[in-house]
Each structure stands twice: as structure tokens, then as C-alpha cells.
Amino acid sequence: MPIAIHDDLPSTVEPEAQGSSSSFPDLEHFRVQGIPPAAYYVPEFITEDEEEFLLRKIEESPQPKWKTVGTGRRLQYWGGNMSKNGVLLPEPFPDWLIGFPNIVERIEHFLADSSATAPSFNQVLINEYQPGQGISPHEDGPAFKPLVATLSLGSHIVLDIHHYASTVSPSPPMTATISDDATPRVIAASPLAHLLVMPRSLLVLSSSLYTSHLHGIRGKEKDEVHAGEEGKGDRIVNAELLGQAEIGDALREGSWTAERGVRTSLTFRTAEKTVKGGAFSLHRGGMKKA
Numbered sequence: 001m002p003i004a005i006h007d008d009l010p011s012t013v014e015p016e017a018q019g020s021s022s023s024f025p026d027l028e029h030f031r032v033q034g035i036p037p038a039a040y041y042v043p044e045f046i047t048e049d050e051e052e053f054l055l056r057k058i059e060e061s062p063q064p065k066w067k068t069v070g071t072g073r074r075l076q077y078w079g080g081n082m083s084k085n086g087v088l089l090p091e092p093f094p095d096w097l098i099g100f101p102n103i104v105e106r107i108e109h110f111l112a113d114s115s116a117t118a119p120s121f122n123q124v125l126i127n128e129y130q131p132g133q134g135i136s137p138h139e140d141g142p143a144f145k146p147l148v149a150t151l152s153l154g155s156h157i158v159l160d161i162h163h164y165a166s167t168v169s170p171s172p173p174m175t176a177t178i179s180d181d182a183t184p185r186v187i188a189a190s191p192l193a194h195l196l197v198m199p200r201s202l203l204v205l206s207s208s209l210y211t212s213h214l215h216g217i218r219g220k221e222k223d224e225v226h227a228g229e230e231g232k233g234d235r236i237v238n239a240e241l242l243g244q245a246e247i248g249d250a251l252r253e254g255s256w257t258a259e260r261g262v263r264t265s266l267t268f269r270t271a272e273k274t275v276k277g278g279a280f281s282l283h284r285g286g287m288k289k290a
């Protein structure tokens with residue numbers, strides 16, 4: 001398992017980069033079993049100091065960077081916004097994402113070691129969820145390459161994986177999904193799987209989990225989950241990867257309960273199409289001033 005390599009630092013000091021002297025098992029070690037290919041859950045991908053540093057930098061972002069969506073959830077885009085026709089209008093990543101600690105490069109290197117197609121992320125979407133806030137089941141869509149990595153900060157959440165209802169042999173109950181494209185599809189009422197996502201973890205969704213499934217987070221203030229054959233609440237599928245014995249034991253014994261705090265996620269993704277040229281040149285998957 002990845003191991004935190006340093007002790008507490010004052011919040012004003014930039015933390016030593018995690019991973020410089022610790023070695024990670026490769027990606028395959030973290031594959032979530034029992035669900036379609038492929039999700040990978042890496043516990044403690046960053047240290048508590050790095051988590052605090054990133055939260056501070058996100059909070060210090062200029063106020064206009066924050067957008068608020070219908071449910072009140074706040075979000076920020078770094079690396080540029082997508083045009084209506086799905087082309088990224090690139091902007092430089094801020095230093096706190098590509099300088100120290102170099103989170104973008106660390107995730108890219110980790111994934112490159114194990115994947116034939118090393119990612120080169122060019123957009124980071126930051127979501128902030130107050131307790132009770134979530135995000136409806138959705139696909140991230142074809143404008144991005146089918147591999148996204150999400151770093152979680154601050155609090156746990158439960159991420160649900162949803163599947164489309166079969167048009168060949170539909171199994172009720174089903175519910176219609178609201179879609180803004182021309183062909184709304186129907187998703188099964190019950191999620192296919194639930195993942196417990198803890199702070200400082202990295203969750204990678206790829207392949208068919210990206211291209212033909214949806215993901216969402218129910219807006220709850222408290223979660224009760226389990227990992228045995230029977231138990232209270234939803235059954236989570238990544239208990240063996242959580243890396244926290246106490247939580248693992250509680251899950252296997254029938255129930256783990258926790259109130260949600262404020263959870264911030266950073267989703268690293270690669271837009272397929274970008275506007276080329278201009279005042280910036282490509283740098284490590286993001287953009288840096290030329």
C-alpha cells in the first residue's frame with residue numbers, strides 16, 4: 001500500500017511530495033473486483049499534508065473560478081473550459097497542480113506504468129459537496145478519453161455505478177434518465193455497484209465503466225454500508241482495497257456508519273479535442289505559458 005512518508009507540517013509550509021521514496025504496487029493491484037472493467041481504487045494516494053495543501057489552494061482560488069450548479073454544489077474547472085461542440089479551450093494549469101506537489105504528473109506516471117496508453121491530462125474538474133449534496137447519475141461523455149482519475153479530499157462519499165436497462169430483456173423496476181441529448185435512455189432503478197470512496201484516495205474509472213455506464217452520488221448526510229453477504233445499507237464492492245483495517249472489519253461484520261463532511265474531488269481527464277496554438281504551449285498534458 002502507498003505509505004505516508006512525513007509527519008505534520010505547519011499549514012503554511014508546502015509539504016514534501018508523497019511518493020518520492022515510497023513505492024506503489026502497480027495499478028492492477030488496485031482493481032475493484034466483481035464489476036465491469038474497469039475501476040481501480042488506490043487508498044492514501046496522497047498524504048494528509050498534501051490533502052490540506054490542496055484544500056487550502058482550492059479555497060484560495062479567485063472567487064470567479066467557482067461556479068454553482070442547481071443543487072448548490074460548487075465547482076471549478078482548471079485547464080480550460082469545453083466549447084459547446086466539445087473542444088477544450090486550453091488554459092494553463094495553476095502551479096499548485098503541476099508545481100509542488102506535482103499531482104498531475106504523479107497520477108500520470110502511476111497510470112503510465114501500468115497502461116499501454118499513458119494519460120496526458122488537460123482538464124481538472126473540482127467539485128465541492130456539502131453534506132446532503134450529490135450528483136445525478138451521468139456519463140462524462142465522448143469529449144474525453146475513457147480514463148478519468150478522481151482524487152478525494154476532506155470526507156468520504158459513496159459513489160454509485162449505474163447501468164442502462166437492457167432493451168432486449170428489461171427487468172423492472174426501471175426509471176427514465178433525464179438526458180440532454182436527442183435520445184434519452186433508460187437506466188436501471190438500482191445501481192449496479194457502490195464504492196466507498198475515502199479522503200486521499202484515487203479512483204480510476206476506465207474502459208466500459210467509462211463508456212457504457214453512469215456514475216453518481218446520492219445526496220446524503222450519513223452513510224451506512226456493509227461488505228458481507230448481509231448487512232445494513234448498501235453493499236460496497238471495494239472493501240478489500242480500503243486499506244483501513246477497522247473500517248474493513250466493521251464492513252464485514254455488517255455495518256459501517258459515518259456522517260459526511262465537506263468532500264472535495266479533483267477529476268483529472270483528457271479532452272479528445274483541443275484548440276491548438278495561441279499563447280500557450282503544451283506542458284505535461286496541461287498548458288503552460290510559452
Ligand SMILES: O=C(O)CCC(=O)C(=O)O
Pocket residue numbers: 125127135140150159215265267
Ligand atoms: O466527485 C466525484 O467523485 C465525481 C464527479 C463527477 O462525476 C463529475 O463531475 O462529472
